[in-house]
Amino acid sequence: MTAATTPAPSFVLSDRDLPPLFRLSDQGALRHQSDSFKGVRTHLLVLLLATTAAMLVEQASGRLMAVCAAALYGLTILLGLRTARRRSRAHWQAHRAVAEVVKTLAWQYMAHGGPFHSRVADPDAMFAERLEERLRELRKCGWEDSRRGIGERGLGQITPRMRAVRAKSYAARRDIYLRDRLLEQALWYKNRASRAHRSAARWSALTAVLTLLALAAAMLRTAGMLGGADLAGLLSAAAAAGVAWQEVRRHGPLTHAHSLIEQDLETTRIAMSTTVTEAGWAEAVGEAERLMSPAHTEWLVRFGG
Template structure:
């Protein structure tokens, strides 16, 4: 898409944003998948170990017990490997960089936040704000993949970003309301619905497994199932379901994303009707604050 073609009828793509965003967004997705996959694998191995250990008391050889011991050992190894990989920490660091560069890019383009129309050198301010925050993130383990001075600071400002910034207020407003606020509002709405469905599904499953553990315990007490410890198996499965929900944070994310969705819709209506050019920079800064990972994490804390 050419810079000259950018306007209300053209949707900005991720290719128009800083290269730093695109690279770190990809890394964040990869590290997030790795983190969830590692936890899921460890929980499955632990559950299999419990299921294998159960018949060890009932059969006449030591093969099930040895296999269970092997699976428990594997679970320990997986835990140590996951700790060394620090996939979750890297995922959060890359996500922070991606969202930082994306937010600064949008504020720069539409004269929002500190990049209002009165700023004499917005390019220099963009470079200063970006590199200042990146220095802070390096302290927590983020590794900068950029090479050469051309990719730093103002090198992250794309031609389309400059073209959008040069457009009149009405055009910039329409681009921001459609390509940023509306897109993010829809994203939070979809994610809230997905998290709610997952929460209901996993809560129902863990409740069913807990009920089965209760039934198995009662039947064992009555001597119906003899020495088979089905209670332990169902309890371990229910505990794994609870642990997985804690990792994915389905219920807190439903709460957080729903609130952000509502706030963004209220702000979008105000910015499209009552917010004038004089109050535009402040309104954009508030919108970016609502969409920041820090704000979502803060809401997740209260939704837990």
């Protein structure tokens, strides 16, 4: 498939031109995502250290090592309780949902896409209404609104650059959307799929090596060549921790999902730059935004797992 050429308008949009709530929610999502992954990683490492200490107790029968093992197992319980109390994953998902809702509404508003087609009498009022309606739904799911004052709600989220893009001609809006939204997102999904694939390959190789070493250790112990050391158990625990980490990061399913979305976006971008007319533009933008929605990604991840 030959990629369609997209004109390069001088009007360049970035995240700074999107609603302030998007930037705030995006930063919050990244922060809570990092906290969530750090919590799981620390939990797994401490549990593995506790397993190592327990194995050494069997070997050395030392009181100090037994105390260390007990303390480490106790620490894993405390870490689990702390993770449950902080709810970093829930906060991460809530902030990400808000960021994506705001971003897709902003782009539909600017491009005259979806419900914000050119025939809408008051697009600003529609944007404010749709935004607050979606945010009310997310508040029911646990999202905490940090905005203060009426100026940060509804119409206050429409930036001057957003209004400037919406006021442009169809051709200019089309070129901006194709380049700064579809092309940028297609490249983002392509890069993320590549990174996830490399991570999946590394962790799969590591867990395979640990499993083979555990098998070898078990055979050597059976033959009486390792004494009483339960290296097989320790290596098996390490392999299990590696598998658990892969499940948390979902490298394999995300590779599948992001690759499919990148292909669909590229196909959509070509169609929108060559065959889609102004009459069908709003519907095409709505479908493109659906492809980039978190719900669509989760659906693909479920079937790619």
